[in-house]
Amino acid sequence: MKLTLRVWRQRNADADGAMSTYEVDDISADMSFLEMLDTLNEELILKGEDPVAFDHDCREGICGACSLVINGDAHGPERTTSCQLHMRSFEDGDTIDIEPWRASAFPVVKDLVVDRSAFDRIIQAGGYVTAPTGAAPEAHATPVPKPDADFAFEHAECIGCGACVAACPNGAAMLFTSAKINHLNVLPQGAPERETRVLDMVAQMDEEGFGGCTLAGECATACPKGIPLVSITGMNKEWLRATRKAGKR
Amino acid sequence: MTRTMWDSSVGKKTVMAASGLIMLGYLVVHMLGNLKIFFGSDEFNHYAHWLRTIGEPFLHYEWALWIIRVVLVAAVVAHAVSAYQLSRRDIRARPTKYVHKKPRASYATRTMRWGGIILGLFIVWHILDLTTGTVHPGGFQHGHPYQNVIDTFSTWYGNVIYIVAMLALGLHVRHGFWSAAQTLGVGSRTRDRAFKTIANVLALVLTAGFIAVPVGVMTGVVS
Structure with missing residues (x-):
């Protein structure tokens, strides 16, 4: 050719x-x-x-x-x-x-290389679990319902490439952030930080200067791992829930 | 809590969704009320007068109407300010365009901002025309909305402005209603088709219902 x-x-x-x-x-x-x-x-x-x-x-x-x-x-x-x-x-x-x-x-x-460390800082804001790590725990020690495990895995597929941001007409990082939040928030291991995770990660996402979601759907079309657009809906739901809970304290 | 709501891009979008739904609910009622014009001047004028007496004797004359007006103005302002601030953020987040351009997203999605501006200008004209009568063609008569509506739709520009705005409204509602469901976190994979269908039906019914009035005047069904 x-x-x-x-x-x-x-x-x-x-x-x-x-x-x-x-x-x-x-x-x-x-x-x-x-x-x-x-x-x-x-x-x-x-x-x-x-x-x-x-x-x-x-x-x-x-x-x-x-x-x-x-x-x-x-x-x-x-x-x-x-x-x-x-x-x-x-x-x-x-x-x-x-x-x-x-x-x-x-x-x-330079040329085609961009600095994606903004994604790292979003992860640092809450994209982890604070459970003690070490050797892999016994798999059946913490039961996870099959639909939850599937849901978590679907979102865990995100490789953080940033195609969602590149495709979004608003330069939004909503799909990336929502994939990380949904992945951990549905699992029992992620439950202790369920509220702080979504509030802190969304705040960091805004802080980094990413745009907002206008539901154009370009991110989900571009995503090489097939993270669905409805993942953002899930993040919004988690954010509203966490904001309500924070208001009650 | 309110502070974090307004400070966050997700929270601001929630304000936009909630205020949009308030306006959408009002529009459905407004459209149904408009259709009474097809049943003669007595019925239409009586309905219009009733709007001022809602809630009597508990509420004073026109109180209910003013409560509705205040809520609507608050909704319009909240919707417009959040849209403006979120759009500013979005444009700042993507300062460099791609050299290789592709048509993006659906027409309804791409026209949300301009469509919103058109609708904002329309609301101003609409109030000056049929509520205050400031820019009304011919002699505006308080308490005779039937004749006022016919006057407006007897001018070519009245029809053009109104019909263009209602088409913009249809597109805006089509993307807006479905988006609000996502923003408020009630959308889901299983409900997606239902929300898209409701959005399309609302858009179509509102546009058709509102446009029926100028078409009725133009064709002489309403005279």
Whole structure:
């Protein structure tokens, strides 16, 4: 395959960026999207140019590092991560636009790399349980009803890639935050911090400068792990419940 | 508690949802009342007068009407201020647009902000036209709403403003009602279809019910 790439190039956080056009040839349909970018970078290095910086780690769709907006879609046209997207999803001769996640809470570090530490701070605000850790406890010591376990697991699938923020017209982190809250709040292990978790995490989310939800649904469409939009409804419910309880104290 | 409500983006959205539902409830009643125009001037004018005597003798003349007006103004202000502040936050959160643009979300979703502004302006015109009579075409007569309505819908611009606003209302309610259910945490996977259906039915019935009046005047059914 022969492709034309239009890639966002930005020297550093303070520099102005712009789209640069590159031609790549001999791209196999079986390559992943990141392997295609590796091919481009090899050529750039051989020519003595600065390679395109992009985030990647596991390359098997579970770490949440890769973060490319491809032709206007977070992670591209398939519902998966950029690393699990294959070039067979494109046609020979296509022009592909590659941009970084866009949100004021995710500032560009270089080229396609953004700083997602705002997510870490949301987790630090309450995305954990304070139960003592150590060796894995006996699985039947704390019974969890099957529907609750399934619900928790569905939300635990969130890999924190930030595609929801990138896709949201308001740059909101509601889907990410709700996935983390719902995951822990439904489980007995997460029960002691059920109220403080949702109040603190939502407060931190606002503090980081993320937008709010207008129920456009773009986040759930972009999510490579299929976190549903109704997850946000669940978070709102938990937040209202916690606010009521806090008011009574 | 109120302070945390207003300080949080989730809480502010709750204010928007609750105030929206208050206005929506009023609109259903308002639309049903309007339809009485199809039963003649006596019935319509009598109904309009009754609005001032609701609650008598417990309430004084027009008290109920003024209570409703105060609640509605509070709802409009709360809705608009929360919408303005949340929109400011949303726009700040996404300062850079993507170079590669794609059509996003449904038409109803994308037009919430502009639709809301159109509806706000409409409310101002509507009150100046048919409540105070300030911008009313022809001689505005207090206590004769039947004739006043016919006067308004005998002008081309009266019909255009009203019908455009009611179409905007339909779109606004369509996304707004369903969104309110999500914001208030009552939506769920199993209830999603029900909420979407109620939203669509409300939007359609309100728009059709309100537009029936200018259409009635234009076609001569109401004269």
